[in-house]
Amino acid sequence: MTTKSPSIRWTAIPEKRPKRAIVVYSIEQQALIKIAHLLRDAGIPATRLVDEIALLTAWARASDEAFGEVSWNEQQPDLRYAFTEMAKRLGEHGSVFEESRLLDSLSGSETNAILGCLKQLSGASGEALAKALVAIAEKVSHPGQMITMATGQFLADLCAPKKKHVVLNHEAAVPALVALEAVESVTMRMLFHSPYAISVSYLMGAEVEVGKAVGFAEAPTLSEVVISMPPLQATGFSQTSKLKSDELATIRVARECTSRGAVCVAPSVLFSRSSMKVREELINNNWLDAVIELPTGTLSNTALSPVILVIDKHREKDSPIAFVEVSEQQSPEETAHLVRSLIDRHEPKNGAFASNLDVQKNDYDLTISRYKPGLAAQELKQLKNTVLLDGVADVVRAQSLKDADDAPDATLFLEASVRDISETGCLGTPLKKMHIDKKQFRRAQNQRIYPGDILLAIKGSVGRVAFVGEDCGDNWIAGQAFIIIRPKSASTSTPYLYRYLASELIQEYIQEVATGGVMALLKAADVSGIPVPLPEPEVLKSVEETHQQILAEYEVIKKHRDTVRRLELKNWPLNAEKGASRV
Incomplete structure (x- = not known):
């Protein structure tokens, strides 16, 4: 007796799509x-x-x-x-x-x-x-640059709950104006007459002031709460100061509010040299309460991820500063939870606390990654038997040099740049020629590179690493984008340090601590402070052997490429008289 196989019906399973x-x-x-x-x-x-x-x-x-x-x-x-x-x-x-x-x-x-x-x-x-x-x-x-309604609600909830008198600076702060509740008086300040901002202010019953939003032309009047959304990194807002618009706005908010304040700034305000005095004033007076980086898209018409600096004039002496990184748009519930965490001084999700002393030790750098360690930084802390990089190598910061080709006494140098690094990691002959006069000669000599040196890019393509081979010329110098790392002993040799700095762990760590808005920057102190594991002899030998094996593989790859190139030119060459066969 034969039995029929049961028939199988295939039913299409509908694809699950996210609900809009x-x-x-x-x-x-x-x-x-x-x-x-x-x-x-x-x-x-x-x-x-x-x-x-x-x-x-x-x-x-x-x-x-x-x-x-x-x-x-x-x-x-x-x-x-x-x-x-x-x-x-x-x-x-x-x-x-x-x-x-x-x-x-x-x-x-x-x-x-x-x-x-x-x-x-x-x-x-x-x-x-x-x-x-x-x-x-x-x-x-x-x-212009405008914040979203959600951001306006966030600022109003963070700065103005149960407050009576609020000042809003700049047209971009309008979304915060409509989010205010139970406020007795509101003043909307703007640099120029904005039909949009003036109309919203009229509808909300807010007072309007034009031309008093930024600058030091007049002594700022005091207000309980000040929220400022200035144009980012704009110039020409003060006749007496070279500070940019958001730097001026930060000082204005800090000096003008008597209770709470918030100001939107570009990421560069957290670390740039020009903003140092602004950060010093906030930290030394114990005014800074939180640094919050918002996701791209929070501010219209700019690709920058805006940063909110929160000011609190009633902070206790040892109260920590919250550093928060908001990487994606938040739901109203998530935003409310963040506000509650900041007000109640609970460590928020994707955030960390640091003291004023911590910031002072970091040279007043407010970059969030310095206080909120990334995965690579946490991994580095777990390494055992380590010493800081400047303990096993000399770390030399290259300086900017000017080409003096018209000077009769100029000496020719070849200045290395990132483009001179081959795919093997070896530094090739630098392409850039520099004529150095007597005034700069000593500085150029200080950034001479020698066989066995390692170059690490700290500007632009941060993290690119090169090792200097025996073919190094006696007139090669490092460009200002590099730091020179010169091993002090054979216990941490050039191949070992090069492979360590080029490793996935260190490259990720460099990206975590790098600063910069348009161009990435790495501070020399961050390089000097990289923890380096001191290897056992067998580990050192293994790394050095691996280094040589990798270089050998690149040689094989080069030979294969040369062969492929010759085969490509075999037929239909540009110059037929060279005797290539024709098909």
């Missing part, structure tokens, strides 16, 4: 979105959309308050008259209505279509309209 968040727009937001489409169709430039929508929203609120509806009537027969009355109502800040482009750009039918949308705003509170406006501004292209 359902975006629900309020009535006010829907009306403003329709207005944005109408203005685009009317030819209003994208860079003006938010400003014009803001002016229309502010007028709609004023009309609703005055007449109980948003419409034309005997008191306001058309948009031009309505905007003229708004300009009078706002006094010195009314110029934003006088300069609106809508008055000369919209036809009668376009104006009526927009009016129909504005009627949907009747009965809405100023706060509801302001929040809807900020939400739309986040979705519509708007020039």
Whole structure:
């Protein structure tokens, strides 16, 4: 008796896809979105959309308050008259209505279509309209650097809970304005008249000051809470100081707030030499409460990951500073938990605490990775029988040299750069020629390189390592992007140190401690402080043998490449007279 095999039915398993968040727009937001489409169709430039929508929203609120509806009537027969009355109502800040482009750009039918949308705003509170406006501004292209609504809420919760008097500096701080609760007085400061910021301030009932947001032209008035969102790394904000905009803003917030403050800065403010005095003032006065790096995208129109410096004038003497790295956008629950952790002084997720003394020992460097060890730094701490790199090798920082090719007494040197490092790790003959005059000769001699030296890039391509072979010329010098590492004894030979510095562990550690915004930088002190395991003789021998094996493999690879190249040129060469065969 035979039995049939049971039939097998293959059922397609549907692919699981992440659920998209359902975006629900309020009535006010829907009306403003329709207005944005109408203005685009009317030819209003994208860079003006938010400003014009803001002016229309502010007028709609004023009309609703005055007449109980948003419409034309005997008191306001058309948009031009309505905007003229708004300009009078706002006094010195009314110029934003006088300069609106809508008055000369919209036809009668376009104006009526927009009016129909504005009627949907009747009965809405100023706060509801302001929040809807900020939400739309986040979705519509708007020039300048603006924080998200979520970031505005985070700053308001962190700095202004149960506070009575708040000052907000710069247009970018508008999202924080609409997030404030139970505040008696709010002042919105901006450098120039911003239709968007002035309209939101009007809707929220905030006082407006123009031209007093940054600088030292006037002694700052004191306020309980100050939140500042300046343009990052901009120049020309002070006639008496060379500090950049966010550096000036940091000092202003620190000196002006009497309770809490927050300022948005570029990452370079945490470590740059130009910002040193700013950091010293914060630390030496025990004002800095937290350093929070936010993810890319938090600030519009920039690729920088903004950093929030939190100021607290009521810190206890030994209270630690929180260093927090927020690597991705947070949910409202996660943000609320972070705020609670910072206020209650609990070590937050992805964060660490450090004392003022710790920061002073680090030369006032506020780079978060210095206080929040990465995986590589933690791994290095586990190594046994180690000594710092400068204990087993001389560490020489190369300096910048100027080419003096027109000097009659100049000496020719060849300056090594990263491009001179071969794939084997060996330093080839430097391509850059430098003519060094007598004034710089001693400095050039100090950065001469010799066989057995190791070069480590500390600027730009940080971490690139090269070893100097026996073919080194007597006029080779290291470029300023390098640190020269010269082993002191055979117990930690050049091959051993080179392989250690080129290892995955150290390369990852270098990336963790490197600073810099546009260009990565590695401090000489960080290189000198790298822990080096002292090897047993058999380990040293094994590493050196491995080094030679790797170099031998590269030689084999080179021969294979040469062979492949010859085969490629066998047919159809550029010069047919060289006798290559033709197919």
